[in-house]
Amino acid sequence: MLSLQYIRENVERVKRDVLLRNTTAPIDRILHLDEDRRELLQQVEGLRAKRNTVSKAIGQSKDAADRQVRIAEMRLVGDEIDRLDGRLKKVEAELQEKLYEVPNILDPSVPKGPDETSNQVVEVVGDLPNFPFLPRPHWELGEITGGLDIERGAKMSGSRFYTLHGPLARLQRALIQLMLDEHTRAGFTEAYLPYMLTEASLYAAGQLPKFRDNLYRDAEEDYYFIPTAEVAFVNLYRDEIIPAGQLPMRFVAHTPCFRREKMSAGRDVRGIKRGHQFEKVEMFVYCEPGQSAAELERLVAQARSIPALLGLPYRLVELCSGDVGFNATRTFDLEIWVPGQGEWLEVSSASNCLDFQARRANIRYRSASDQPTKYPHMLNASGLALPRTVIAMMENYQREDGSIAIPEVLQPYMGMDVIPAVSG
Incomplete structure (x- = not known):
């Protein structure tokens, strides 16, 4: 704050x-x-x-x-x-x-605009695939491969839930493992985090009071299910002083995410790109104020390494003032092209939050043992979000019969080079 x-x-x-x-x-x-x-x-x-x-x-x-x-x-x-x-x-x-209701200040370089229509494309990387056939959307491919079942997910939990089976479930697990391996190799420390947090933790991370209606809550125990691992990472050092010499600290974790966001009937009706429960690999950084601009560049580069490794066409987008999140001063999105739907899907947001969350969480650090305490800067980035990366893999690597090729980098994780078509 x-x-x-x-x-x-x-x-x-x-x-x-x-x-x-x-x-x-x-x-x-x-x-x-x-x-x-x-x-x-x-x-x-x-x-x-x-x-x-x-x-x-x-x-x-x-x-x-x-x-x-x-x-x-x-x-x-x-x-x-x-x-x-x-x-x-x-x-x-x-x-x-x-x-608690006041958002963060905006970086002066942020493009001005009222909403996402004013976001600016910084770079497009990779050629969009040109199929000799009409590419299918992921829900059709999921049916052909027998690995995606939206009806049974809805039967169990209601709309916006689904199940994955066999090779598609393995594909999601393989992608998560690849992401964690790549980020830990780059110097991020892997963490296992709670999926349920106290109300105080949600206030500290900037989720409350603004996003109360989007959160799932166990009212009897007063726990909230995490909407993102960022919330847990903020609270790792809540009410603590980080000793001199420890910053920057870079973390990564895989967690499920739970969101109650309302979804209109006319938007994203088909498929699994929007849901109340999904998997995500999240990167998080604590650093000194003078380091945060460079750390944002590092996070963006690290997030970009995943679609580049997977051979997926993507673009880097800077969010305009009307689309930057409540906690952030500046944000870049990564969007991957999905040919079956003919659109770009956001798979990562990388944000610099300055000391906004540190003040809410009462986290301080010392630059030297004899120096007064200061508030650190905090940054976060998806690295990447599922199931949208699964969707991108299905639609970009599909074959005419509905089978899905597995790129070489994923084959050691999958133990196969193609997800076969079983129907259609």
Whole structure:
């Protein structure tokens, strides 16, 4: 979150960035509450000083009647302090909640625009496949190979669930293993993380209160199912001071992700590219502020290495101001071409969040043992998201009979060079 001091000293920039994000935030209410808080603090401190003075006078007085008058006066002062303290706690509680609603500032280089239509394509890599036949979408290929069953997934759990079987399930596992291997080879430390987190953890990561309606929750135990491993990574060092010499720290993990996002009937109706449960490999970085721009470039390059390794055509897109996420200052997406649907599918978002999440999570570090603490910067990137990478593999490597070729890099993980057609 943004510090109160930063908002106070940069009101116009904060308001401008909120407008550029095409959203709203209670900046004026925050400033009003801040004035109330400071005024109440001044009154309380003045009364406490008065109570201390009266208390000393009582101790020094030898007149019983005078002491009784002063004791009564001190009680009145104490009652007023209690009353003002009550008001102060209410003001501070509301102020904290309002601060949680303010998004991060935007990097000055972010393209301006109201929504995803203003995102800018930075680079397109690889040639789009040219099939001598009409390419099929992944749901047809899933039926032909016998590995995708949407009906049984819906029978078990409702819409937007599915099951994978046989070689397609193995393909997803192989892709996850390949991604983890590539990222750990690049210096990322693999982690196993909880899939359920406390409410405090969701606030620290910037998911609450804004995205409450998109989260699955166990109300009885007060746990939330993670929408992304990023949320867990933020909380690894919550309320801690990272010792000198440990930054940057780079992590990677594979987790399921759970999201309640509403999906309109007219969008992404067919197939499995949008669902309430999906797998994702996530990279995460803690670093010093001066390192975060370079770390964002490193994350983007690392994410790009996966479609390049798999021989999939992809493009790099910089998100505009109206599409950058709540926690981020700057974001790049990777999108892979899927010929069966004739569109680009997002498989990764790489974001620099500056110290926004570190402040919410109360995470600090020391650059040297004799230096004061500072807030680290945090960054995240998908590396990559499933099942969209599975979809891209199916549609880009399909054959005319509906079978799916396995590229050489994946064959050691799969133990086969083709997923055969079993029907069609």
